Amino acid sequence: MKISCVMTAFSEGALMRQSVASVLNQTHADLELVIVDDGANAETKAVLAELDDPRVKLVEQSNDGLSAARNRGLRHCSGDYVCFLDADDVRAPWAFAEAAQAIAEQGAELLLVRGVMAWPHGRLESFFDESSAEQAAAEAREAGGHLSLAAAKAWAASFEPQSANKFISRALIERASLSFPNDHFFEDILFHALVIAHARSVQLLNARSFTYFHRQLRPQLTGSSTEIRFDIIGTATVAFQLLAAHPEFENARFRGAVAIGALRLLSWCEDSISRRQQHAFRVLLRRALRKADPRFFVIAEETPDPRGERLKLQAYAQQYLTA
Structure with a gap:
């Protein structure tokens, strides 16, 4: 099973090296990394110029925003499943292998995983996805081992609305014409809800798959009051x-x-x-x-x-x- 990872590049600079490495160093071999250069600054372009790996597909566009860049990346994916990673976050080295195994066992169109937030000075904090995954697993045990599709979708909707916690069948993306809304921030909220609504099968994997870094020295949406x-x-x-x-x-x-x-x-x-x-x-x-x-x-x-x-x-x- 081939997994495509979409990453967008704008102003991440040297931070992008660890993000790219975390994808290319996956224990799951069949993958591609689609990087969309969204009018990146000089420092970030210099990092992109260093990349020399046949699994990397670089797509360039003038700056058009995160949603447009992700949508362009989706159009260049050739994998059976697609995931996303911001260019300053990282994937656990076993993330793709765990996802591929879970999908092979149940064949879900949509697989949700958990992440962890890394704060400055090294403090790690679980997202509330962990509680959702644990409570969903408890409900599944009470139901005889498996959640109904309706229940799985409900628990999936309670996960954080972020792009990195999903592995999505490309067939689902194409069938439902899924994309991120252009010209809006908080784009993950809409995409999260729609991909769950359209999925014909949903699986929740109680495993940490990625690390989201909370940066103090770089502007982030959650640190803005504009x-x-x-x-x-x-x-x-x-x-x-x-x-x-x-x-x-x-x-x-x-x-x-x-x-x-x-x-x-x-x-x-x-x-x-x-x-x-x-x-x-x-x-x-x-x-x-x-x-x-x-x-x-x-x-x-x-x-x-x-x-x-x-x-x-x-x-x-x-x-x-x-x-």
Whole structure:
């Protein structure tokens, strides 16, 4: 089974070397690394010029943003399955081998894995995916060893909406015409929900597959309090609209898990945006939530809720729907 890994390059510079090495040094041999040069700066281009490996496919474009770069990378993949890795993060050396074995055993179109966050000075912290994976495994044991597809999708939706925690069948990507939304930040939220909704089979692998590095000296979305935060409203609105029209919307647990993930980020953005922008944010959010199907915001008790946020976030939404 061939695995394609899509990586985008812009301003990562020397950090990119360890990311590239973590893919090329996988114990699973059948792979390709598709790197999209998204108008990279000189330091990053110098790193790209060093690459001399037939498994690396370099695609160049003028700077068009992360989503456009990932979408271009997808079009150049030839693997049976596709994954993503940011150019300053790393894959565990066994990640592809574990994924390939799990897929060979169950044949899932979508495999979700766990990651770990590395903070400055070396502190490691698990994502909440770990709790989701453990609780899903417990539910599977109670059900006789396997989750139903509806249950697997619900638990998958409770995983962090990030690109690195998925191995996706290229057939699924092509069949559902999956892509990242251009001109929006928080693009992973929409992609995460749609790939799960369209998958015909889903598997959760309780294994750490990648390390996400939280950088202090490089701008990151989670470290910004600019107008970028407003984009979460538009991205969440599109997600609610598309999923309301999808048959998977009738899966109340999946619908609730999607709502919890979106409301968590909406609440976080509202709390962390500058005070002078909060009124405008709240006005736009009220309009957006009132346009969504109200069933998103009546979250079933059995919805996967690894952080225990269901009631708090349901109340958060209701204050905008009733005010």
